[in-house]
Amino acid sequence: MPSPPPLDRLAALLPPGRVLTDAESLAAFGRDWSEIHLPPPAAVVLPRAVAEVAAVVRFANEHRVPLVPSGGRTGMSGGAVASAGEVVVSLARLDRVLDFDPVDRTVRVEAGAVTRGVQEFAAARGLCFPIDFASSGSSQIGGNIATNAGGLKVIRHGTMRDRVAGLKVVTGRGDLLDLNRGLVKNATGYDLRHLFIGSEGTLGLIVEATLRLTAPPPPRGVLLLAVPALPHLLDLLCAFRAAVALSAFELFCDTSLRHVLAARRLERPLAAVSPFYALVEFDRPDGAAEDAALAVVERAVAAGWASDAVVAQDEADCRRLWLLRESIAESIAPEDPHKNDISVTVSRLPAFLAEVERVVRASYPDAPVLWYGHVGDGNLHLNVLRPEGLDPAEFARRCREVDERVFEVVAAHGGSVSAEHGVGLLKKDYLGYSRSAAEIAAMRGIKAVFDPNGILNPGKLFDTAEEEPT
Numbered sequence: 001m002p003s004p005p006p007l008d009r010l011a012a013l014l015p016p017g018r019v020l021t022d023a024e025s026l027a028a029f030g031r032d033w034s035e036i037h038l039p040p041p042a043a044v045v046l047p048r049a050v051a052e053v054a055a056v057v058r059f060a061n062e063h064r065v066p067l068v069p070s071g072g073r074t075g076m077s078g079g080a081v082a083s084a085g086e087v088v089v090s091l092a093r094l095d096r097v098l099d100f101d102p103v104d105r106t107v108r109v110e111a112g113a114v115t116r117g118v119q120e121f122a123a124a125r126g127l128c129f130p131i132d133f134a135s136s137g138s139s140q141i142g143g144n145i146a147t148n149a150g151g152l153k154v155i156r157h158g159t160m161r162d163r164v165a166g167l168k169v170v171t172g173r174g175d176l177l178d179l180n181r182g183l184v185k186n187a188t189g190y191d192l193r194h195l196f197i198g199s200e201g202t203l204g205l206i207v208e209a210t211l212r213l214t215a216p217p218p219p220r221g222v223l224l225l226a227v228p229a230l231p232h233l234l235d236l237l238c239a240f241r242a243a244v245a246l247s248a249f250e251l252f253c254d255t256s257l258r259h260v261l262a263a264r265r266l267e268r269p270l271a272a273v274s275p276f277y278a279l280v281e282f283d284r285p286d287g288a289a290e291d292a293a294l295a296v297v298e299r300a301v302a303a304g305w306a307s308d309a310v311v312a313q314d315e316a317d318c319r320r321l322w323l324l325r326e327s328i329a330e331s332i333a334p335e336d337p338h339k340n341d342i343s344v345t346v347s348r349l350p351a352f353l354a355e356v357e358r359v360v361r362a363s364y365p366d367a368p369v370l371w372y373g374h375v376g377d378g379n380l381h382l383n384v385l386r387p388e389g390l391d392p393a394e395f396a397r398r399c400r401e402v403d404e405r406v407f408e409v410v411a412a413h414g415g416s417v418s419a420e421h422g423v424g425l426l427k428k429d430y431l432g433y434s435r436s437a438a439e440i441a442a443m444r445g446i447k448a449v450f451d452p453n454g455i456l457n458p459g460k461l462f463d464t465a466e467e468e469p470t
């Protein structure tokens with residue numbers, strides 16, 4: 001545990017009331033949605049200007065005080081938790097929309113801007129910020145970028161990486177970098193933007209982003225298919241993709257659905273119970289698109305890829321069907337599930353899912369396993385619920401053992417042990433299943449360039465040579 005920082009010197013850097021040390025603030029700002037409980041931070045600072053962020057970083061370098069960059073704290077991998085008396089730097093007060101350009105179709109926001117607010121800002125100007133997930137109402141743009149968040153519409157709009165046209169970061173050295181400045185083309189050497197996207201606060205603090213917006217989507221069609229088995233998932237995806245302009249292709253199992261129906265007191269969307277469901281969203285500018293989608297449904301039922309379907313009749317129906325998918329995480333949260341967030345290339349999904357199913361079925365004979373995720377982009381969220389009466393520590397130990405077998409399957413398929421939730425603390429020990437020793441060494445080298453004193457989010461993502469346990 002580092003020696004306590006000179007908080008009086010820290011407080012002198014910021015206006016009054018922006019350094020918090022009360023127990024409630026320390027507890028709240030020291031954790032994220034990963035529910036990892038570790039010693040509280042030494043303090044929380046709330047800068048409201050880039051210059052204040054830079055001053056805190058200089059202070060941290062001078063006194064070797066570790067910092068934890070913090071946004072909406074909706075992370076699932078412990079990337080924003082305090083673990084050893086760090087100072088949490090919350091960007092929540094750095095939350096302004098700074099600029100909007102209708103010609104460039106970009107909006108420039110501070111890192112603490114809430115994702116939902118940026119979506120609403122764009123919509124009010126006839127455009128769209130298309131990155132969306134269940135936590136959009138509390139996640140912040142800086143954190144979305146730091147974890148390269150994906151969410152529900154990646155098959156059409158990509159991840160945060162594809163939406164960042166410019167990025168301002170304060171590096172671990174205290175330098176302010178103004179990267180790419182919104183340019184569409186800029187072939188002037190390494191695109192440093194992409195080093196900071198997904199770096200989980202280990203290279204710099206993201207303070208501002210220029211985000212590329214899209215034209216507003218046409219009216220959408222949404223349908224829910226009852227899917228009897230996983231092997232034909234790709235047939236379904238490819239058939240819809242060939243017939244309509246897809247914007248989402250999500251999967252969830254009946255156990256996931258049952259948790260949502262119970263939590264929200266909803267009726268089943270289809271008469272029959274099916275092992276799996278696929279939620280398909282597509283552009284429906286006219287009836288022809290809907291007819292094309294319905295033709296695929298008929299073909300899928302005839303081929304046995306699906307057994308039933310319900311088609312949204314209006315926007316309210318679309319939201320009703322989406323709620324069944326979007327509510328899964330919150331519906332199972334009270335049971336403190338063991339979460340996985342794995343991905344492979346879409347073409348590998350059938351073989352991958354079959355192998356994962358074999359491992360999971362053999363490893364969790366008595367635990368409910370929930371399958372859901374963005375299978376249209378190869379991302380599966382496998383959540384395991386603790387069996388009644390099983391000791392939490394024993395359950396966690398068993399899950400870690402099973403994770404190794406699941407990650408062996410992921411590695412065999414060239415996949416990722418963390419598709420969109422980041423590595424943080426939770427996946428750090430498994431990084432080697434997806435990144436080679438040479439890659440991790442290169443990442444350590446890059447960390448040394450931008451954060452030579454190792455003050456930024458130490459222990460997250462990987463250990464530097466100095467942090468490695470002896």
Ligand code: S2G
Pocket residue numbers: 076133134151326328329339341373374381
């Ligand atoms: C989702 C939300 C977090 C989780 O629902 O797509 O990313 O794993 C997840 O439940």
Ligand code: ZN
Pocket residue numbers: 151373374381420
């Ligand atoms: Zn997800």
